Amino acid sequence: MKVDLSPVIKVTGAEIKLDTTVGFSDAEFLGESYRFLEPLKVYGRVYNNGQSLTLEADVKGSMKTECARCLDELETDVEFSVNELLSQRKESQEDSDDIILFDGYEIELDDIIADHFLMNVSGRYLCSDDCKGLCPQCGTNLNKGECDCNTEYIDPRWQALADILKNSEE
Ligand SMILES: [Zn+2]
Ligand SMILES: [Zn+2]
Incomplete structure (x- = not known):
């Protein structure tokens, strides 16, 4: 989902409320598979503080994955927050780790949420603490x-x- 930032890009104090969902197809990451039964909820804002644009959001939902010991399918909560600086890309500006550069006036919210999802998955879920495997x-x-x-x-x-x-x- 694209978010149009033109209302806040040059207006100090302006904000865009985010109250949306982001749907992912099933993902494979580091040998683990994740299935999303419904889109993740995203609630937050993009805010212009006069210096920069910040994206603050809480992401919630659930997913199915495999128990690391017995390989049974299990359902677990997904919950993480996103806090990123955004900046309009100046000519031929390189990507950086500290700030998300966007072209034109739009950010691709799905991509940002997906990156954060991958940073937040533990990669190791158990069906129960005493799973015998x-x-x-x-x-x-x-x-x-x-x-x-x-x-x-x-x-x-x-x-x-x-x-x-x-x-x-x-
Ligand atoms: Zn298990
Ligand atoms: Zn045996």
């Missing part, structure tokens, strides 16, 4: 049932060491 041998979801695997499973990389220790005891 998957059996490393057979892949059974241990929250849903037990399997017949040896529960004192030893990582094959450690098995050789375990054998050595056992031999030295004998």
Whole structure:
């Protein structure tokens, strides 16, 4: 969604209220997938304080993603705030980390929210704090049932060491 900043660009004290939603399609980021059932709510403003334009907004919603341990789908809240300086790009001005440059009189709100979403996702969500995860041998979801695997499973990389220790005891 584009936001037209022309009403505030040159008027100290002017502001544009933001009360909108931003819809994302499903996203993949660092190997995790995120599904949005409905658009994120965006509430805030763009304000001209005489020195610069600031974008302040609270973003709220929910999403579905996978539990990092058992890979079951889970739903979790999304909530973060955005606080950015905006500036109209002067001729051939380079992008910077401190300020969002826009061309003409419009900002692309979706892009700014998407960037902040990616900065705010933890990348690691659990269905519950005591999720038992998957059996490393057979892949059974241990929250849903037990399997017949040896529960004192030893990582094959450690098995050789375990054998050595056992031999030295004998
Ligand atoms: Zn889980
Ligand atoms: Zn198993």
